[in-house]
Amino acid sequence: MNIEKIKKLITLYIILTFITCLPYWFKFDYLSNHLNPSPSIIKPIIKTLLVGVFSSSIITLLLISLKKYRIFIIIPLIIFWIFTTYILITFGSFDLSLLASIMDTTPSESSGYISSISIPRLLFFVIPYSYILFRLKSNLKFKYLKRFLLSLAFICYIPFILNGTLSIFNQYKYLGTMSTPRQILEKINKTNIIDLALKFDELLSLKKEENQKITPQWTNVVKGKNTLKFNYIVIVGESAPRKDFSYYNGENLTKYVGWKFISNAVSPATNTRESIPRILSVNSYKNIDENLNIIDLANQAGITTYWFSNQGFLGKYDTPISKLGKRAKYHIFHNKGSYESAESDNRLFIDLSNALKKQRSGNLVFLHTIGSHPPFCKRSQFYEKHIKNFNATNEKSCYKDAIYNTEIYINKINSIMSKTANPYKIIYFSDHGLSDVKYSPYKVHGVGKAFSLDAIHIPLIFINSESKEPGKLVKKTYFMRDFVHTFSDWMEIDANQIDHNKSIYSKNINQNKYIYEGSELIKLGK
Numbered sequence: 138m139n140i141e142k143i144k145k146l147i148t149l150y151i152i153l154t155f156i157t158c159l160p161y162w163f164k165f166d167y168l169s170n171h172l173n174p175s176p177s178i179i180k181p182i183i184k185t186l187l188v189g190v191f192s193s194s195i196i197t198l199l200l201i202s203l204k205k206y207r208i209f210i211i212i213p214l215i216i217f218w219i220f221t222t223y224i225l226i227t228f229g230s231f232d233l234s235l236l237a238s239i240m241d242t243t244p245s246e247s248s249g250y251i252s253s254i255s256i257p258r259l260l261f262f263v264i265p266y267s268y269i270l271f272r273l274k275s276n277l278k279f280k281y282l283k284r285f286l287l288s289l290a291f292i293c294y295i296p297f298i299l300n301g302t303l304s305i306f307n308q309y310k311y312l313g314t315m316s317t318p319r320q321i322l323e324k325i326n327k328t329n330i331i332d333l334a335l336k337f338d339e340l341l342s343l344k345k346e347e348n349q350k351i352t353p354q355w356t357n358v359v360k361g362k363n364t365l366k367f368n369y370i371v372i373v374g375e376s377a378p379r380k381d382f383s384y385y386n387g388e389n390l391t392k393y394v395g396w397k398f399i400s401n402a403v404s405p406a407t408n409t410r411e412s413i414p415r416i417l418s419v420n421s422y423k424n425i426d427e428n429l430n431i432i433d434l435a436n437q438a439g440i441t442t443y444w445f446s447n448q449g450f451l452g453k454y455d456t457p458i459s460k461l462g463k464r465a466k467y468h469i470f471h472n473k474g475s476y477e478s479a480e481s482d483n484r485l486f487i488d489l490s491n492a493l494k495k496q497r498s499g500n501l502v503f504l505h506t507i508g509s510h511p512p513f514c515k516r517s518q519f520y521e522k523h524i525k526n527f528n529a530t531n532e533k534s535c536y537k538d539a540i541y542n543t544e545i546y547i548n549k550i551n552s553i554m555s556k557t558a559n560p561y562k563i564i565y566f567s568d569h570g571l572s573d574v575k576y577s578p579y580k581v582h583g584v585g586k587a588f589s590l591d592a593i594h595i596p597l598i599f600i601n602s603e604s605k606e607p608g609k610l611v612k613k614t615y616f617m618r619d620f621v622h623t624f625s626d627w628m629e630i631d632a633n634q635i636d637h638n639k640s641i642y643s644k645n646i647n648q649n650k651y652i653y654e655g656s657e658l659i660k661l662g663k
């Protein structure tokens with residue numbers, strides 16, 4: 138046995154472990170500087186070390202055993218390492234849109250990402266990886282060392298796999314509480330080859346879902362004599378519990394001339410993916426009929442439709458919505474990634490103003506905002522005005538600030554519209570609320586155990602430029618699941634498939650009282 142060679146091998150093994158861990162450290166460093174309060178770091182450190190030890194053991198083993206085919210292992214490994222390290226540092230994770238753009242054949246989509254790749258930084262990783270792997274020229278046959286590495290890798294492998302498996306099963310619950318620091322760190326620990334494979338799989342199924350065509354099936358669509366005289370704005374809010382709006386907190390509403398505040402609107406579900414498609418399409422408990430969506434209803438009535446989104450575009454949670462948004466004649470999706478990369482909702486003002494320049498009336502504009510989606514302090518950085526005693530590092534303070542700014546946002550849209558000198562109508566609602574919890578960010582999606590009524594009690598506001606009535610609270614319970622029928626009355630568009638008894642304007646509203654939660658039905662009263 139050659140002691141020198143063992144020493145060399147062990148040194149390389151340690152360096153290899155360190156390098157495997159490196160990208161994760163970048164993320165920890167970033168997170169501990171950006172999250173408040175700083176999360177406990179011990180668990181993720183252990184997990185990272187396990188992943189590192191596991192990967193380097195496997196690689197060292199392969200290099201020892203398969204001397205002859207070493208080059209075939211080394212090259213793909215180098216490519217994989219460079220790829221993952223680079224993505225982790227630059228984008229934070231195996232972002233779906235990034236994978237999509239790599240798979241995409243359209244060069245314009247990919248060029249955005251490719252142009253953002255920094256060559257010096259890339260070389261910084263290529264050189265050490267290549268050097269270490271090519272230096273590993275041993276042809277040792279150490280039985281004990283092999284066994285040791287294999288057992289080590291195996292021991293590390295168990296929790297690693299377990300973590301991955303559990304997270305698949307918990308994916309649903311995971312969504313709701315993903316914004317707590319601990320869970321973000323746990324998510325990062327999943328950023329490995331298994332996660333990458335899962336993401337590719339998810340992407341393929343999303344592409345399939347996206348490609349299922351929508352064929353409008355509205356029949357006998359008739360518009361009213363005033364339909365084309367108005368402009369219509371639908372502001373789709375995000376994660377905004379009703380109880381925290383000033384409108385629902387005893388504020389004097391009379392100053393809001395032409396505004397109506399619905400006292401008890403209930404969202405179809407506790408998360409965007411389950412909620413928005415139901416708000417936009419005719420649906421039953423089991424089925425959402427995308428062929429009967431309100432955008433196509435308006436299209437068929439001769440309205441010019443627009444969908445401007447500051448939400449995610451591609452992903453398990455975004456694709457069902459962007460697919461509907463794309464039914465609009467004109468659509469802009471500002472955010473190619475997920476909600477995590479969203480910027481200011483104010484960018485939609487410009488889209489709205491541009492749309493109104495094209496045609497004076499007869500426009501229907503959807504503004505899909507990121508609103509008060511947690512983590513809240515991420516939103517605050519985009520606001521120009523803040524609440525009194527605002528604290529930019531306190532999630533509770535940032536949340537209040539987000540709701541305050543949502544109110545400013547609605548006012549701003551109203552003032553943009555009032556300057557057009559054309560009659561207009563605005564609807565604002567949130568896709569769902571949030572539940573109160575005891576840990577940061579103190580408000581989470583009401584998914585699974587976190588379900589509460591606050592997660593489905595949403596604000597619903599109607600503004601009509603032609604109404605001179607003082608603002609008031611309308612005492613009504615309305616399930617937004619049937620919004621299609623309200624929308625039809627609001628726009629004075631009729632079709633065979635519309636049930637006016639499910640409209641909020643009906644004197645005898647007849648709705649089934651239930652919502653969805655994790656694909657399950659929750660009955661609310663009789």
Ligand SMILES: [Zn+2]
Binds near residue numbers: 408
């Ligand atoms: Zn949402």
